[in-house]
Amino acid sequence: MTDTATRARAVIDLDALRSNVRALRDRASGAELMVVVKADGYGHGAVRCARAAREAGAGWIGTALPEEAFALRAAGDTGRLMCWLWTPGGPWREAVERDVDVSVSGMWALREVVAAARECGRTARVQLKIDTGLGRNGCTPADWPELTRAARAAEAQGTVRVTGLWSHFACADEPGHPSIAAQLETFRTALAQAAGAGLDPEVRHISNTPALLTLPEARFDLVRTGIGVFGLSPVPDVGGPADFGLRPVMTLEASVASVKRVPGGHGVSYGHLYTTPGETTLALVPLGYADGVPRHASGGGPVMVAGKWRTVAGRVAMDQFVVDLGGDSAQVGERAVLFGPGDHGEPTAEDWARATGTIAYEIVTRISARVPRVYVGEREDTGTTGSGT
Numbered sequence: 001m002t003d004t005a006t007r008a009r010a011v012i013d014l015d016a017l018r019s020n021v022r023a024l025r026d027r028a029s030g031a032e033l034m035v036v037v038k039a040d041g042y043g044h045g046a047v048r049c050a051r052a053a054r055e056a057g058a059g060w061i062g063t064a065l066p067e068e069a070f071a072l073r074a075a076g077d078t079g080r081l082m083c084w085l086w087t088p089g090g091p092w093r094e095a096v097e098r099d100v101d102v103s104v105s106g107m108w109a110l111r112e113v114v115a116a117a118r119e120c121g122r123t124a125r126v127q128l129k130i131d132t133g134l135g136r137n138g139c140t141p142a143d144w145p146e147l148t149r150a151a152r153a154a155e156a157q158g159t160v161r162v163t164g165l166w167s168h169f170a171c172a173d174e175p176g177h178p179s180i181a182a183q184l185e186t187f188r189t190a191l192a193q194a195a196g197a198g199l200d201p202e203v204r205h206i207s208n209t210p211a212l213l214t215l216p217e218a219r220f221d222l223v224r225t226g227i228g229v230f231g232l233s234p235v236p237d238v239g240g241p242a243d244f245g246l247r248p249v250m251t252l253e254a255s256v257a258s259v260k261r262v263p264g265g266h267g268v269s270y271g272h273l274y275t276t277p278g279e280t281t282l283a284l285v286p287l288g289y290a291d292g293v294p295r296h297a298s299g300g301g302p303v304m305v306a307g308k309w310r311t312v313a314g315r316v317a318m319d320q321f322v323v324d325l326g327g328d329s330a331q332v333g334e335r336a337v338l339f340g341p342g343d344h345g346e347p348t349a350e351d352w353a354r355a356t357g358t359i360a361y362e363i364v365t366r367i368s369a370r371v372p373r374v375y376v377g378e379r380e381d382t383g384t385t386g387s388g389t
């Protein structure tokens with residue numbers, strides 16, 4: 001731990017991450033694994049997590065934004081890398097020059113990537129995306145024949161190579177949802193059409209973590225896993241991390257900044273939403289909504305202090321919140337654990353998600369840059385230990 005991390009820290013367990021990657025690879029049984037590290041690795045630190053994922057055998061890394069992919073290249077990642085969220089004028093040429101696979105969802109994007117490939121005299125790696133029913137990004141089935149034909153023509157001219165055909169599920173976290181079978185059928189039809197147009201991609205893929213865990217028939221050649229790599233379950237009603245051989249990677253903790261005895265009837269934090277029911281001990285935890293602790297956790301977020309679960313007392317403020325220790329005592333500097341793997345009795349990100357009406361994805365991803373990341377389990381030969389991104 002470094003000096004900057006005395007207030008609070010997100011401890012990132014890279015051994016757990018590697019073990020999760022291996023567990024997910026086993027489950028993919030033959031299909032390749034793409035480890036998704038968008039949004040700074042769901043808050044865990046994209047560069048360190050991508051490196052650890054490669055060490056554990058991830059053949060592909062995925063990001064949403066081109067700049068997220070470029071940051072990995074700048075950090076020395078040389079493996080297969082894909083990004084999918086593009087807007088007109090997007091940095092196509094930089095992506096082509098850096099050998100990043102780019103997603104193309106429509107004719108405008110194909111035109112722009114072909115122009116960029118011509119400009120720099122290289123072949124762009126393109127993955128065509130079909131909207132099989134998510135209703136978000138992706139080419140509609142109606143426009144798919146035109147897009148696949150145009151992509152094939154560009155291949156024949158040497159400006160692009162269609163490396164992948166792909167899609168994304170809407171409800172993979174609800175096993176049995178009728179949209180899943182419908183999307184799979186649409187995807188298979190689109191693959192057949194693309195083959196008919198003469199495309200022969202390296203990889204076909206539609207599965208995210210929930211699909212990998214619950215829908216073996218959807219693996220195709222590659223599965224894209226984000227949340228599972230970080231050790232959280234996308235289907236908490238079906239099973240927790242341990243049920244899938246996964247272990248949470250992030251522990252969010254802080255050092256208690258103040259401990260004091262107060263009489264009963266003492267208001268606590270803004271608006272006095274909480275009033276002490278009797279004489280008690282209050283502990284101040286120096287983390288707030290600026291650090292990504294949800295303000296919705298006011299009066300409800302679980303925190304382990306001095307060996308017991310407590311609840312956020314009153315409002316979460318920008319920088320701090322209070323817990324009521326009841327009859328217990330604690331020392332200033334005592335460790336307060338908001339969430340972790342759960343095996344030392346501490347709450348988990350899933351507990352926070354339940355307490356605040358969201359999903360564990362959001363709980364870890366929203367932890368802001370103000371909280372230092374402290375890496376454990378980093379391999380010696382990378383020459384970088386301690387905190388930072």
Ligand SMILES: *Cc1c(COP(=O)(O)O)cnc(C)c1O
Pocket residue numbers: 036038064084168207208209210224225226227228234
């Ligand atoms: C984020 C994302 C993933 C990873 O999803 P998880 O549920 O975290 O595994 C996969 N594919 C796309 C297109 C994504 O945006």
